[in-house]
Amino acid sequence: xxxxxxxxxxxxxxxxxxxxxxxxxxxxxxxxxxxxxxxxxxxxxxxxxxxxxxxxxxxxxxxxxxxxxxxxxxxxxxxxxxxxxxxxxxxxxxxxxxxxxxxxxxxxxxxxxx
Amino acid sequence: xxxxxxxxxxxxxxxxxxxxxxxxxxxxxxxxxxxxxxxxxxxxxxxxxxxxxxxxxxxxxxxxxxxxxxxxxxxxxxxxxxxxxxxxxxxxxxxxxxxxxxxxxxxxxxxxxxx
Numbered sequence: 001x002x003x004x005x006x007x008x009x010x011x012x013x014x015x016x017x018x019x020x021x022x023x024x025x026x027x028x029x030x031x032x033x034x035x036x037x038x039x040x041x042x043x044x045x046x047x048x049x050x051x052x053x054x055x056x057x058x059x060x061x062x063x064x065x066x067x068x069x070x071x072x073x074x075x076x077x078x079x080x081x082x083x084x085x086x087x088x089x090x091x092x093x094x095x096x097x098x099x100x101x102x103x104x105x106x107x108x109x110x111x112x113x114x
Numbered sequence: 115x116x117x118x119x120x121x122x123x124x125x126x127x128x129x130x131x132x133x134x135x136x137x138x139x140x141x142x143x144x145x146x147x148x149x150x151x152x153x154x155x156x157x158x159x160x161x162x163x164x165x166x167x168x169x170x171x172x173x174x175x176x177x178x179x180x181x182x183x184x185x186x187x188x189x190x191x192x193x194x195x196x197x198x199x200x201x202x203x204x205x206x207x208x209x210x211x212x213x214x215x216x217x218x219x220x221x222x223x224x225x226x227x228x229x
Contacts, residue, residue, distance in 0.1 A: 033216065042118075042205050042219030043159075056215055091159065102149075103217060105159035 002026060004106035006092050012112045013082055020078045021109045025094030032075050033103060034067055035091040036060065043091055049075060082113045116141045118208050120220035127196045128228050134181075135191045135223045137206030145211035148182070148189045153222075154202040162204070165189065167211070193225075201227045 005024045013019050025032050030051050035043035046065070047057045051072035061067075064082075069075040079086055089110050093103040117140045127133035139148070150162040165173045165182050172180050177197075181190045193200055203224050207217040 035217075040221075042207075042221050043217070044219075045216040048215050093159075102161060102164060104161070105151075107158040 004092055004094050004104055006090075006106040006109050008109060009107060010110050010112075012114065014114050015082060015084060017082055018078065018080045019082060019111065020076055021090055021092075021111075022074060022076050023092030023106060024074045025092070026104055029094035029096050029104075030072065031095040031097060031103075032069055033093040033095075034075070034077055035093065037089040037091055037108070038087075046077075079111075082111075084113045087111055087113045116143075116146075116208055116210065116218050118206050118218055118220040120204075120206055120223050122223045123221070124224045124226070126226040126228055127193070127200075129196055129198060131196055132192060132194045133196055133225065135193075135204050135206075135225065137189045137191070137220055139187050139189065139206075139208050141187070141208065141210075143210055143212065147209045147211065148180075149207040149209070149217070150178070150180070150189075150191045151205045151207060152200075152202045153205065154199075157202075159205070163191065196227050198227050198229060201225055 007022045033048040034046040037043045047067050049069040052069050064080045067077045089108045091108045092106045095103045119138045146167045148165045151159050152162045153159045163175045163178050177194045179192045203222045205222045206220040
């Protein structure tokens with residue numbers, strides 16, 4: 001399977017705990033995006049990477065959120081001190097480069113904060 | 115700032131019939147891309163069709179076609195010969211040609227296909 005993969009698919013955690021999600025983009029895609037989607041809503045942009053450089057962060061991304069893409073391949077999204085409002089589907093997408101408009105999505109990680 | 119509006123939260127269609135989902139957007143830019151994505155229940159987001167704003171010809175992908183009206187800033191999706199597997203949330207999305215960093219999304223339309 002050469003699509004975008006995300007792990008875990010589901011995560012249940014208690015409020016105040018830290019969680020980390022992983023995204024593996026399509027091989028050779030140098031752009032990677034994180035979105036958050038709550039029930040009944042469209043995705044909201046969180047951040048994106050060009051290779052290992054994080055080029056933009058949404059104001060939705062509070063200081064409890066951090067994302068990395070250390071070697072320009074996979075990316076991690078960490079949420080510290082989770083809150084119930086963080087419960088959502090976290091989507092990862094990748095595109096070939098800055099000239100290619102089509103983003104391909106992974107299956108998402110559904111986070112539930114109790 | 116660009117916005118995308120999908121005015122139909124829910125739609126339904128009989129199997130084998132045709133349905134049209136509406137999308138309007140607001141932008142001051144002349145060069146951009148528009149997309150329709152499909153998200154089946156508990157499944158991942160899948161690209162259905164894309165349209166470049168500089169192209170006058172409407173995009174078509176098998177049973178899926180768009181009606182792109184640039185002046186009216188309208189981008190509707192037509193699904194012909196609807197199938198049960200077409201049941202999903204459909205999202206319209208916009209991306210600037212200058213700022214290719216992120217997609218701006220509508221709220222989605224939930225499509226039910228009745229047998």
